[in-house]
Amino acid sequence: MPLTYVRVHPKNRLLAWIEDRLPWLTFLSAHTSGYYVAKNLDVWYYFGVLALVVLVNQLLTGIFLAMHFRPTAADAFASVEYIMREVPWGWLIRYLHSTGASLFFVVVYIHMFRSLMYGSYKRPRELVWLLGSLIFVVLMAEAFMGYVLPWGQMSFWGAKVIVSLFSAIPVVGDDLTRWIMGDYLPGDATINRFFALHVIALPLVLLLLVTVHILALHEVGSSNPDGVEIADTRGEDGNPVDGVPFHPYYTVDDLFSTAVFVLFAAFVVFFAPTFGGAFLEPENFRPANPLVTPGHIKPVWYFTxxxxxxxxxxxxxxxxxxxxxxxxxxxxxxxxxxxxxxxxxxxxxxxxxxxxxxxxxxxxxxxxxxxxxxxxxxxxxxxxxxxxxxxxxxxxxxxxxxxxxxxxxxxxxxxxxxxxxxxxxxxxxxxx
Incomplete structure (x- = not known):
């Protein structure tokens, strides 16, 4: 349903002065207490918010990792080992980031499946679905480039195999492959390009798409398990009778689901960070060696x-x-x-x-x-x-x-x- 914009007038003089020139409190109010959501949302709807939680984790841990990482073929693997062994709490930050990447895809896949279940891609939410699909594609590119950066055995050979796929494109394939890698084999140029894209370009695109995705969703309203439009039945106050304000009702609900999710994520990080080789393969704990091909080259589970x-x-x-x-x-x-x-x-x-x-x-x-x-x-x-x-x-x-x-x-x-x-x-x- 359309958002309810009610101008906020803070009593604090400084906040009032800012609000008159930049109505950010009015904007926040419209997207929280002024945004009505169906009363019957079920557990499947938690995963949209959880995806945002994991995104924040990836951004924050990525910043700290970038402070110590060296994007060269000679130093990348050693810098990751330095983070794990010498940087205070570096092992935790690295595992939060690597586990977060897998958990990101877990919640995104469930979030997309929920949309298929409840028809959240249907009119009038086609643009919301398209933006979400674009987020998924950018997320795949972001994850692949981040997977290459530690420069272990699977990182190197994964980069070689995946980038070499572009050589199958007629006419321009070989030139495109060399342009992406910056050389005939993955090396310094490759890791530098992937580092720049992974740390700067793709996160900016991802943040932009996520913001527009949320704004588009709030403009047309969230779907619900029944697939009916709550905006079609309004009370005397003009608000949907089958809806409640997102804040405080669903913000409290989301805080509870986030707490449960964080407990699960903490268990994985502290007790099974590699998740039996699914999140981090044993081969990737060995430095990249162009002369030794791993027995079984395969991507991380979310690409399989x-x-x-x-x-x-x-x-x-x-x-x-x-x-x-x-x-x-x-x-x-x-x-x-x-x-x-x-x-x-x-x-x-x-x-x-x-x-x-x-x-x-x-x-x-x-x-x-x-x-x-x-x-x-x-x-x-x-x-x-x-x-x-x-x-x-x-x-x-x-x-x-x-x-x-x-x-x-x-x-x-x-x-x-x-x-x-x-x-x-x-x-x-x-x-x-």
Missing amino acids: PYYAMLRVIPGKLAGIAVMSSAILAVFLLPWLDRGTVRSVRYRGLGYRIALALFAMSFVLLGAVGAGVSATLIPRLFGAAADVTWIENAFGRFWTAVYFGYFLFTWIYTRFGLERTRPVPARVTFGTD
Whole structure:
């Protein structure tokens, strides 16, 4: 719903003088106590705020890490070791940053899945979804460049493999690859460029996109589990009868969810910072060596679903096209889904099944990209099993399921095949 701008008049003379010239208190009031949110938001809505919490953690810890990091191929790995061993509390700052990167993707993936569940990408929130999708792409670039900076074995070889993918682009591929790396192999030029982008350029873009994303969301209003517009039912005071001010009701709620999340994050940081090699691989605790290739080159877990598509599709260019299309399809979702019902609570059985299969495909493709299948296939099919053939067939099947969700959604809603349940006129507090 539109924001309620009520001019604030502070009693303090200094604040009043500032407010007359820069109405920042009025702006804050409009986006907190003047912003009405549905009463029935559930636990899925916590993750939007948690993403903001992790972003602040990444920015603050990144600043302190940058104070001691040396962006050269000769000194990068040693400077990270210096931070871990010599800088007071440096190990904690480094683990807060590395664990925060993984937790960032955890909350972002859940946040995006919630949008799919409750149709938060549908009209009038298409721009909010597009901005969120752009944030996701920038976040992937930010995470990749940050992963390269410690200059361990997986950092070096990950940079070489990923940047070399650009060489598959016709005509300009080789020149583009050398331009990105600054050399024929990852080295000083590469790490300097990635450091500048990771520390300055991409965080600025990310902050801008997040700000615009929140402003756009507050202009059209948050969605809710029922997928109804609370602004359509107003009381005598002009405010939604099914809404409450974001402050203090949901700010207190968000403080509680943040406290629980911080406790979980603290447990991971103090007791399992590498998370069994998922957050930080053992290979990356060894300095980069261009002459020794790791046995299994794979990205961090949050890139593995897309990496799996790249692996199982024959031909480098075809693999890049499929991987890129998997991200592009997310941007097109508001126009692929022609259904009038937003929430999964009231959508047809076909859409529910398709959404469940989509989530399953993402998880299983992640397992393929992480190399889990290489361990499980011999156990399931015997030591003589053709791991490569089974893995490729498995990965291609779930890649087809991934894209099938978008195609099915378009056909299912475009040709009126969906049989939906009646949507209530006002919000409810049920689970189904």
